[in-house]
Amino acid sequence: MTMQLDKQEVLLGKSLAQLTDWVQQQGQPAYRGKQLYQWLYDRGARTLAEISVFPKQWRENLADYPIGRSNIHYRSIAPDKTQKYLLRLADGLIIETVGIPTAKRLTVCVSSQVGCPMACDFCATGKGGFTRNLKSHEIVDQVLTVQEDFGQRVSNVVFMGMGEPLLNIQEVVAAVHSLNEDVGIGQRSLTLSTVGLPEKIRQLAQHCLQVTFAVSLHASNQPLRQQLIPTAKHYTLDSLIEDCREYVRLTGRRVTFEYILLAGVNDLPEHALELAQLLRGFQTHVNLIPYNPIQEVDYQRPSEQRIEAFANILRQKHIAVSVRYSRGLEADAACGQLRASRIP
Ligand code: SAH
Secondary structure, X not given: OHHHHHOOOOOOOOOHHHHHHHHHHOOOOOHHHHHHHHXXXXXXXXXXXHOOOOXXXXXXXXXXXXXXOOEEEEEEXXXXXXXXXXXXXXXXXXXXXXEEEOOOOEEEEXXXXXXXXXXXXXXXXXXXXXXXXXXXXXXXXXXXXXXXXXXXXXXXXXXXXXXXXXXXXXXXXXXXXXXXXXOOOXXXXXXXXXXXXXXXXXXXXXXXXXXXXXXXXXXXXXXXXXXXXXXXXXXXXXXXXXXXXXXXXXXXXXXXXXXXXXXXXXXXXXXXXXXXXXXXXXOEEEEEEEOOOOOOOOOOOOOHHHHHHHHXXXXXXXXXXXXXXXXXXXXXXXXXXXXXXXOO
């Protein structure tokens, strides 16, 4: 099984053309590729044995062939109907995925790695360390799993679960293409979020994706950013902002900046003014994320008054700003609360 996974023999994540090649290699006519494609992406087949339109003998021979689906190991439901899933991968590792329903949408927050090596001070995932990158099919599977479990089409996907997507660019870009072309979600309804790494934003820009691109800024000056994000010491704020400007030039897409608000740490009026100065002349949108508590550190979420005051300073400086209160807090499913280690 592991060998097949390494060779990326699993079927999920493959395009119609690749699946057609595969069925032909198996000695089947080309039209079976289309059937396989529909059963994988529309009907959620988990084994080849259940694809009833395939010849019986062939199905039986391939009953154990890896499709690439995970199993739901555990789910918890928050009062706001957000559901957190622990999914068991083929090699037994566990990842977290969150389904976030609203009146008109169903958003899935996907993981891109098992754990995360970035070790941001305020984030639960980073406290648990890093195990491995996810394969593209393991990302696509998360979306299909939530879609099937809710019995509703997924409208949006945010790469804001466990992991740093830009440390896994190849598989993340493949997953974006598959979610777009095979699962049918518009690229603009997909959001990639990164803490930013030297070279990586430019590398991503080469792929010219039309996704929404978000950068976790979280600080208005370099010393403060290094304090919150240890890896930032290898990447100055000025280089990060310059790479973001280059991203806009190369892709024609805007960049959103995420800014977590930690009471008394980065939420003072002087920080808002400094942030406005940093982003001067940049057509952007700032997403303020009030901190969601995690056990290991004693940061506090600012009062609503402080949050509004911070947002208002940015607005006065003509920066588009919104406050994003995370969903799923009660299920430990909100931003920054995902961790693989706490398996019930
Ligand atoms: N590694 C990527 C994506 C995962 S985190 C990134 O850093 O962008 C998704 C978002 O949740 C990031 O903006 C992250 O900084 C934020 N986040 C992490 N911990 C949080 C917490 N405790 N409260 C609120 N947001 C948090």
